[in-house]
Amino acid sequence: MKRRAFILSAAAAACSRGPRLNVYNWSDYVAPETIPDFERETGIFVRYGTYESVQEMLAKVMSGNSGWDVVFPSADYIQPMREMGLLAPLRPEWLPHLDALDAPFRHPPWDPELRWSVPYMWGVTGIAYQTSLDRPPCSWGDLWNPRLAGKITMLDDPPEVLGACLKMLGYSLNSSDPAQLRRAQQEAIAQKKLLRAYLNAEVRDQLVAGDVAAAQAWAITAAQAIEAAPDKLAFAFPSEGFARFADTVAVLRESRRQQAAHRFIDYLLRPEVSAKIATATQTATANGAARALLPAAMRDNPVLYPSGGTLARGEWFQPQSAASQRLRDRLWTEIKSA
Numbered sequence: 001m002k003r004r005a006f007i008l009s010a011a012a013a014a015c016s017r018g019p020r021l022n023v024y025n026w027s028d029y030v031a032p033e034t035i036p037d038f039e040r041e042t043g044i045f046v047r048y049g050t051y052e053s054v055q056e057m058l059a060k061v062m063s064g065n066s067g068w069d070v071v072f073p074s075a076d077y078i079q080p081m082r083e084m085g086l087l088a089p090l091r092p093e094w095l096p097h098l099d100a101l102d103a104p105f106r107h108p109p110w111d112p113e114l115r116w117s118v119p120y121m122w123g124v125t126g127i128a129y130q131t132s133l134d135r136p137p138c139s140w141g142d143l144w145n146p147r148l149a150g151k152i153t154m155l156d157d158p159p160e161v162l163g164a165c166l167k168m169l170g171y172s173l174n175s176s177d178p179a180q181l182r183r184a185q186q187e188a189i190a191q192k193k194l195l196r197a198y199l200n201a202e203v204r205d206q207l208v209a210g211d212v213a214a215a216q217a218w219a220i221t222a223a224q225a226i227e228a229a230p231d232k233l234a235f236a237f238p239s240e241g242f243a244r245f246a247d248t249v250a251v252l253r254e255s256r257r258q259q260a261a262h263r264f265i266d267y268l269l270r271p272e273v274s275a276k277i278a279t280a281t282q283t284a285t286a287n288g289a290a291r292a293l294l295p296a297a298m299r300d301n302p303v304l305y306p307s308g309g310t311l312a313r314g315e316w317f318q319p320q321s322a323a324s325q326r327l328r329d330r331l332w333t334e335i336k337s338a
């Protein structure tokens with residue numbers, strides 16, 4: 001009987017006549033079994049899509065009729081997405097596993113009551129590099145070294161690239177000062193002739209293959225690359241300071257599947273589910289109960305969970321004012337076309 005019910009629900013899912021949910025997430029942000037297990041347990045069929053940058057996600061959902069239900073915005077995009085009317089308020093009564101979150105993520109500065117978003121992953125942005133280099137990079141300035149020409153990549157992400165340039169110049173990552181931003185732009189343009197490409201998570205395989213010598217990289221991507229080639233690769237927390245980011249999960253206002261969306265988010269919050277995700281994807285989880293379940297080597301991986309002293313040199317991304325955002329967009333377009 002049980003088996004028959006399972007076959008029926010699998011058949012219903014296959015022709016997608018049953019309940020469904022459209023989930024749009026970063027690449028490499030769930031374990032292989034996460035989605036199939038959820039479908040099996042709930043009978044909700046998931047259409048799952050991935051993106052490589054928050055800008056790519058935003059461009060898709062901006063219209064308010066993208067068809068996606070659940071997305072994973074970076075924390076500094078919560079306020080702008082809310083102001084654009086893109087997010088649905090969360091229903092905490094449908095999220096019984098919220099208490100699995102690590103204490104600082106229960107009341108984060110970008111959404112203190114978790115009205116719009118649930119913290120998912122976090123990390124820092126630093127430099128992934130080949131240990132064979134005779135002078136290992138330790139500062140953003142080292143990514144302007146002509147000896148590495150053609151073997152350097154930067155993230156394909158405007159706040160990250162401008163942020164690294166601003167930090168190198170001794171300014172805040174979140175500067176909205178036009179003069180500082182223009183100087184940062186000049187540095188980015190000067191660096192372009194040394195770059196192999198602007199790459200996000202895609203840089204991982206090129207690091208492992210040895211094609212990239214040094215990359216501005218998310219700790220997550222670096223940890224995945226280091227796991228694949230532990231003797232060849234390492235990660236540096238740049239001496240001038242660096243970005244801290246958090247990615248969250250949120251429900252779009254356009255969604256007509258609010259309850260299923262919450263069911264999915266609560267499933268992700270379950271410590272065992274979340275621990276499997278953190279293990280498979282090598283990410284720093286915001287789920288304290290899940291982290292406690294991880295093997296010690298992963299729980300204490302210094303790339304993913306640096307010491308408080310190291311983290312203190314980082315700076316969280318902050319939302320920009322509309323005027324500053326416009327200027328930054330323009331500067332970025334000019335960098336890309338220079």
Ligand code: N2P
Pocket residue numbers: 026027028029074201218220221245246247
């Ligand atoms: C997932 C990497 C996301 C980290 N592949 C940056 N928010």
